[in-house]
Amino acid sequence: MSISSPHFQFVNEEDLNTCVNCGLCLPHCPTYRVTGEDIYSPRGRINLIRSVKHGDMELTKEVVNSLDTCIQCMGCEPACPSGVQYHNIISPVKTEIHQRRYWRDIPLRFGLYVVSHLPLLRLLTRIISVFQVLKAVPKRLQIPRVPFRRQQLLNYPHLSREKEVILFTGCVMDAWYRNVHEDTITLLNALGYSVVISGDEYGCCGALHEHAGFTKTAEKIQGNIPRSTDNATIIVNSAGCSASLKKTFKDSHEVLDINEFLYRHISDLHKLLIHRKEKVIIQEPCHLRHVQGISLEVTELLGIAFDVVQLDDDGLCCGAGGSFSFSQPEMANAVRGRKIAEITRVIESISPDSVRYVSSANPGCLSFLSSSAINIEIQHPVTLLKQSLR
Ligand code: SF4
Numbered sequence: 583m584s585i586s587s588p589h590f591q592f593v594n595e596e597d598l599n600t601c602v603n604c605g606l607c608l609p610h611c612p613t614y615r616v617t618g619e620d621i622y623s624p625r626g627r628i629n630l631i632r633s634v635k636h637g638d639m640e641l642t643k644e645v646v647n648s649l650d651t652c653i654q655c656m657g658c659e660p661a662c663p664s665g666v667q668y669h670n671i672i673s674p675v676k677t678e679i680h681q682r683r684y685w686r687d688i689p690l691r692f693g694l695y696v697v698s699h700l701p702l703l704r705l706l707t708r709i710i711s712v713f714q715v716l717k718a719v720p721k722r723l724q725i726p727r728v729p730f731r732r733q734q735l736l737n738y739p740h741l742s743r744e745k746e747v748i749l750f751t752g753c754v755m756d757a758w759y760r761n762v763h764e765d766t767i768t769l770l771n772a773l774g775y776s777v778v779i780s781g782d783e784y785g786c787c788g789a790l791h792e793h794a795g796f797t798k799t800a801e802k803i804q805g806n807i808p809r810s811t812d813n814a815t816i817i818v819n820s821a822g823c824s825a826s827l828k829k830t831f832k833d834s835h836e837v838l839d840i841n842e843f844l845y846r847h848i849s850d851l852h853k854l855l856i857h858r859k860e861k862v863i864i865q866e867p868c869h870l871r872h873v874q875g876i877s878l879e880v881t882e883l884l885g886i887a888f889d890v891v892q893l894d895d896d897g898l899c900c901g902a903g904g905s906f907s908f909s910q911p912e913m914a915n916a917v918r919g920r921k922i923a924e925i926t927r928v929i930e931s932i933s934p935d936s937v938r939y940v941s942s943a944n945p946g947c948l949s950f951l952s953s954s955a956i957n958i959e960i961q962h963p964v965t966l967l968k969q970s971l972r
């Protein structure tokens with residue numbers, strides 16, 4: 583073993599050694615499922631990282647490709663009987679890969695720069711709305727229909743201060759899915775909560791930057807988020823952001839994904855919602871199911887108002903993966919293809935007309951699935967629940 587490798591020295595040796603090469607994670611890895619090749623599996627990637635770190639293998643283009651096509655969905659972690667902390671392994675590797683190819687990442691860096699500068703993102707969103715009217719925005723760009731004018735987020739009625747929460751509005755979620763914020767506020771008000779809007783003061787949470795391997799930028803963004811003295815719970819309706827903000831606020835605030843929060847009020851929701859006698863398929867975002875362990879909650883919540891239909895794919899990723907669908911479009915499209923095939927299979931196995939919606943609690947999954955050829959309405963769970971209020 584050589585000790586002269588300049589690569590991957592930030593990866594903890596103990597984390598690598600936890601992997602016993604059993605291969606039980608393979609069926610849970612979306613990139614392994616579409617390629618069938620070990621180097622696109624968690625086990626294969628861990629072995630490559632170990633070999634490169636130890637200097638037994640060069641960091642070739644093929645190795646970089648294998649590592650960079652990991653979606654970081656973390657489907658492998660709950661499946662691993664040895665408890666391999668795969669996120670600890672892949673995260674510094676992605677950071678190093680992207681530091682080394684700074685110039686190649688310029689378009690992605692620019693895109694994420696826009697995302698984290700809200701006035702710029704809003705300006706771009708307005709321009710997009712005009713092009714959407716002219717039907718000049720291709721579906722593959724994954725941008726939902728956005729209005730030219732932003733509606734104010736209204737929180738009424740103002741209820742008690744004892745029942746007050748902060749709604750984290752974020753970046754893309756606020757610019758492109760403001761309707762989900764409106765629906766979230768309506769539901770929270772219906773449960774008796776006053777809602778304080780986090781707004782531009784909090785800005786973007788940096789999750790997309792972190793996921794893309796731009797760790798320094800992510801840390802800077804996360805460091806700039808104010809730690810307010812108000813100790814109200816922070817509610818987040820984007821699965822990727824709630825996973826990230828739980829780390830950012832771990833010492834100061836309780837952060838809950840909206841599904842987690844609503845689940846705490848499920849008995850009240852049983853009284854507030856009607857059953858619509860429609861079927862909904864749940865597509866579970868990886869950052870909800872694998873990273874935060876929130877799965878049953880969404881099923882039970884949507885089950886109040888709908889007949890819930892589950893996919894039979896163990897929560898495999900849809901391919902969106904933060905900015906993954908932009909940086910690795912080929913792999914992302916292949917992974918999405920499997921997801922769409924499973925959704926289609928399930929719909930056809932029931933009866934083509936009886937499933938009305940697919941529901942997913944993450945903006946990336948919503949937009950990536952909506953930009954596919956599938957012909958079904960795709961909605962955030964909060965929107966479907968809000969529509970089901972008595
Ligand atoms: S990551 Fe876990 S499940 Fe996968 S091969 Fe290693 S020990 Fe086995």
Ligand code: SF4
Pocket residue numbers: 610611612613614622623624627651652653654655656657658659668
């Ligand atoms: S994080 Fe997802 S894509 Fe990456 S190795 Fe694990 S299961 Fe595969």
